[in-house]
Amino acid sequence: xxxxxxxxxxxxxxxxxxxxxxxxxxxxxxxxxxxxxxxxxxxxxxxxxxxxxxxxxxxxxxxxxxxxxxxxxxxxxxxxxxxxxxxxxxxxxxxxxxxxxxxxxxxxxxxxxxxxxxxxxxxxxxxxxxxxxxxxxxxxxxxxxxxxxxxxxxxxxxxxxxxxxxxxxxxxxxxxxxxxxxxxxxxxxxxxxxxxxxxxxxxxxxxxxxx
Numbered sequence: 001x002x003x004x005x006x007x008x009x010x011x012x013x014x015x016x017x018x019x020x021x022x023x024x025x026x027x028x029x030x031x032x033x034x035x036x037x038x039x040x041x042x043x044x045x046x047x048x049x050x051x052x053x054x055x056x057x058x059x060x061x062x063x064x065x066x067x068x069x070x071x072x073x074x075x076x077x078x079x080x081x082x083x084x085x086x087x088x089x090x091x092x093x094x095x096x097x098x099x100x101x102x103x104x105x106x107x108x109x110x111x112x113x114x115x116x117x118x119x120x121x122x123x124x125x126x127x128x129x130x131x132x133x134x135x136x137x138x139x140x141x142x143x144x145x146x147x148x149x150x151x152x153x154x155x156x157x158x159x160x161x162x163x164x165x166x167x168x169x170x171x172x173x174x175x176x177x178x179x180x181x182x183x184x185x186x187x188x189x190x191x192x193x194x195x196x197x198x199x200x201x202x203x204x205x206x207x208x209x210x211x
Contacts, residue, residue, distance in 0.1 A: 097157030100124040123198035141184035
């Protein structure tokens with residue numbers, strides 16, 4: 001597995017690299033100090049699947065940086081790692097396409113736990129934010145196979161147009177599926193959906209079924 005760490009502080013990149021390689025010894029950790037550098041690395045490594053991004057890079061708008069990565073390489077799951085961990089910052093990051101948020105203030109044990117979940121393909125949001133919703137959801141809601149496809153695209157941060165393209169669906173069909181997904185999870189925003197989904201074990205995978 002290849003992981004890209006994007007941060008303009010070389011010391012933090014080095015620390016995160018060592019922690020990741022301690023958790024997952026066989027993980028290849030790539031580094032970038034800017035978004036242009038990150039986009040170059042992503043082109044050189046098409047098998048890159050995870051990016052840990054600091055959205056407060058020098059002279060770059062964090063959310064714009066996140067959008068640029070998602071537009072250039074939508075298959076890469078982006079998780080924000082940031083010193084700013086207000087509820088507003090978390091929500092904006094997730095609504096902009098991040099599939100998780102890890103506060104930099106986390107102690108080493110918390111950071112290791114968060115990275116373990118992320119590297120295992122699970123969603124992660126700060127405890128303070130997830131505590132605002134039900135503590136545990138035992139079962140995944142009943143959705144059609146295609147709705148699960150749309151759900152997983154949404155969790156990867158894909159905007160509606162890219163979901164349409166990837167699943168070969170019309171925009172109206174995608175909107176219909178999204179409305180059904182939000183109702184099934186009893187949420188109103190993508191942020192809430194990610195938080196609720198992070199509490200469910202063994203979420204069904206997407207498939208190539210019909211509409």
